[in-house]
Amino acid sequence: MKSLRRAGADVLFGLFVVAYMVTAFYLVEYLQRSYSRDVAAERTHYLSQQLALVRSRLEGMVTSEIFLANGLVSYIFVSPDSTPEQWQPLAKQIAASAPHIRNIAVAPNNVVSFVFPKVGNEKALGLDYDDHPHQLRTIEQARKAKRIFVAGPLELVQGGMGVIARMPIFTDPPENTRYWGVASVVLDWSSLVLDAGALDFPEGIQLAMRGVDGTGEHGTVFYGSLDTFQAPLVTENVHLISGNWQLAIKADDAAISSFSGSNYQVLRISGYSVALLVFISIVVMLNAYRNAQRYSYEDVLTKLGNRRRIIQVLERLIRRHSKFAIVNIDLNEFKMVNDSFGHPVGDALLIEVARRLESSLRSYDTIARVGGDEFLLVLPRVTRRHDLDIIGEKIREQVCSTPFEYKGLSLPVSLSIGFSAYPEDGEDMEELLHRADSAMYQDKHRHHRRQA
Structure with missing residues (x-):
């Protein structure tokens, strides 16, 4: 979904560049002809x-x-x-x-x-x-x-x-x-x-x-x-x-330019210079706005969406009464990784898990990092428990099957996963998030019992 939005934004920007160049060329040449x-x-x-x-x-x-x-x-x-x-x-x-x-x-x-x-x-x-x-x-x-x-x-x-x-x-x-x-x-x-x-x-x-x-x-x-x-x-x-x-x-x-002197092309040169400066200014402002928008909806570390982004998606789906599922994912033993190997290793682990999670999703699914080691997925048109179980297993397979390698370290990756579906498990966002969070903690308890 994010790649589609980015592609759409790039197309719009390309159309703007073409329109600006055509307009600037026409305006400068019109002024030059008038001059x-x-x-x-x-x-x-x-x-x-x-x-x-x-x-x-x-x-x-x-x-x-x-x-x-x-x-x-x-x-x-x-x-x-x-x-x-x-x-x-x-x-x-x-x-x-x-x-x-x-x-x-x-x-x-x-x-x-x-x-x-x-x-x-x-x-x-x-x-x-x-x-x-x-x-x-x-x-x-x-x-x-x-x-x-x-x-x-x-x-x-x-x-x-x-x-x-x-x-x-x-x-x-x-x-x-x-x-x-x-x-x-x-x-x-x-x-x-x-x-x-x-x-x-x-x-x-x-x-x-x-x-x-x-x-x-x-x-x-x-x-x-x-x-x-x-x-x-x-x-x-x-x-x-x-x-x-x-x-x-x-x-x-030749007599036209000779008679007019060196000032004959001044307007054209000045016009294109001004047009270029305006274009650069617009690009700088658009880039600043784009970065501000991106950072307001993007997790700085993993480059995934953040809590604000995922809340926006959920509100839109609920407003349209679209069926969807929420998947709450939490890394197991993440605090131990930070305490034992340091935050740089923990950050690298989060980035790798984010990459693996993103690669396991469909193009129209949404993923966000909503806490330190907590991720939230929104899956449109998925509500059946059987389908959610299959998706959960696919996610575990995609993320956990390969150990995390970092500067000579090899660490296993383990996830706790919880689901909730709209409207079966609730009709408002708070309830859905609570249900998914509860299910995720139940899965985490099961993991701890297995480890014990």
Whole structure:
């Protein structure tokens, strides 16, 4: 019975351990996922702000410098007969105020007659755009739209990449039917990218731009990789004077932990550490409770049940009106063993007798040590005197047939046994115990007479 109870307790404890581990794992991982989402949201917000700043700077620099250059167009409109020598001071002033302007060119009737700065751009003088279709295309778009057209970014003949603003010049506003020519302003793309902060993103964050000639999301990629636009983290649109560019950023998996720093796994590590400490605390408390329960119902020496345990079993059986028998067992000549060989030998004898008694019982029988050398057995579903006599003989055979061996000593083992049955011998516990005790003492007297 005790082994069954212990097995049941072990099963329950195992189920508790599994349930605790599953719950702890789910809770820690849930908190970790929540933390990761917060980190990702914080990271996305930070990157969104950074991308918005890049977009704002690009918009501001491109638009402001084109409008600065448009001052030359306004001058030519007012003075269509002015000469390149008159354009030179204004162009110089514009270039000094716009750090990204590489050059300004003016082409009456689409033939370049003025370029600033002249140094390094001499070959552009006399260039007829009508003979260069790839340039004429954007000039025609500006002329037909009758407004500034932003072309590029594109590869420049003189090297590098640039953004070209085509500014058509008409002499009959607001009708704008008399086309005078075009002014072109080239902005250096590399310096625009640098000053906009496009190179300042954390490692692992990919930036890409598309929309050559202001075609936005439908245009070709001119910076970064097309893959960045596949499920991007954030996108922004750079609004130009004509059209727009689309910006996008994307983070690779390594960038998440890199961006978050070493604190990324802190919650998971802390969570499992706390869960482990709580589990250890629970196990310690359960073990303490289990030991307290065990010691309150267990004989310290023999590890059998004690009087409290056997009383509990008897009360339950009587309350249920279950038939059972009580067997009261006492060791014969035990005091002589203690007096002659010492208490260690007596204790060892009690432990051995307890082991032999326990091995002779059924799994659902109960045994307890209720006194110094006195044991009590409760046998459910046994009440007939004949059966009790057979059980008594079996117990004597099991316990007494082999002498007790201890450190060179060999001592015979003898028992006195008494029975009582419920309800035949009594209907309350006191009476049953008294009857069994009396029967046991009668057997002990018989033993003494035999010895005499």
